Amino acid sequence: MSPGGDQYGTYRHPSAPSNGSPAQAASGRRGTPSALVRPYAMTGGRTRPSHQLAIEALVSTAVDVAQARGLSPEAYRICVLCREVRSVAEISALLAVPLGVARILVADLAETGLVVVQQPQGDEADGGRPHVTLLEKVLNGLRRLA
Incomplete structure (x- = not known):
């Protein structure tokens, strides 16, 4: 405790x-x-999503939210939240759930076709990692916030 x-x-x-x-x-x-x-109850005991989602992956609802009414409360809220494009990190924060739980729930919704996920594109020469210019812009933005 x-x-x-x-x-x-x-x-x-x-x-x-x-x-x-x-x-x-x-x-x-x-x-x-x-x-x-508990987080494991929301995910059915799973600890990993069916496919990897970056925290900056963008998620949007693919269908009318009314079609999501029979889902868990968290899954329904994701569909409602994603009427506007949101990142996986935003979804996690807005639902007040751990990032891993949000990734699992979003991956489940993507498999059923209720949401569309746009993964960030990394530079293939860098092994799929983000470009240095992007990282510098993020760092500068964070410094301005401090």
Whole structure:
């Protein structure tokens, strides 16, 4: 347990109330019965996506969001979020889930055709890595933020 009483590795479901202890929320005594959703529950126990997705890969919804209504809450939210093009990193942050979980969920949605993923193109001569110019621009942008 951490000093605040939360267990490490436990993520609060975005729709869960923030008051009460994790044990109360998990038992259903306060808030919704599924107030705490562990990452492995969201991914069905999988730890790797079916195909690799870069954190900067761009994701957009490929179909009408109404077709995603029968999916898990996280998968549905990804479809809603991706009506505007978003990166895998943005999806992870907006859903408040670990990056690995977001990658697995996005890969699943891509396999079903609900989202389209555009992987970044690296320079083939560099083994698919991003070009130095791009990395310099990112670094300069980060320095301006600091």
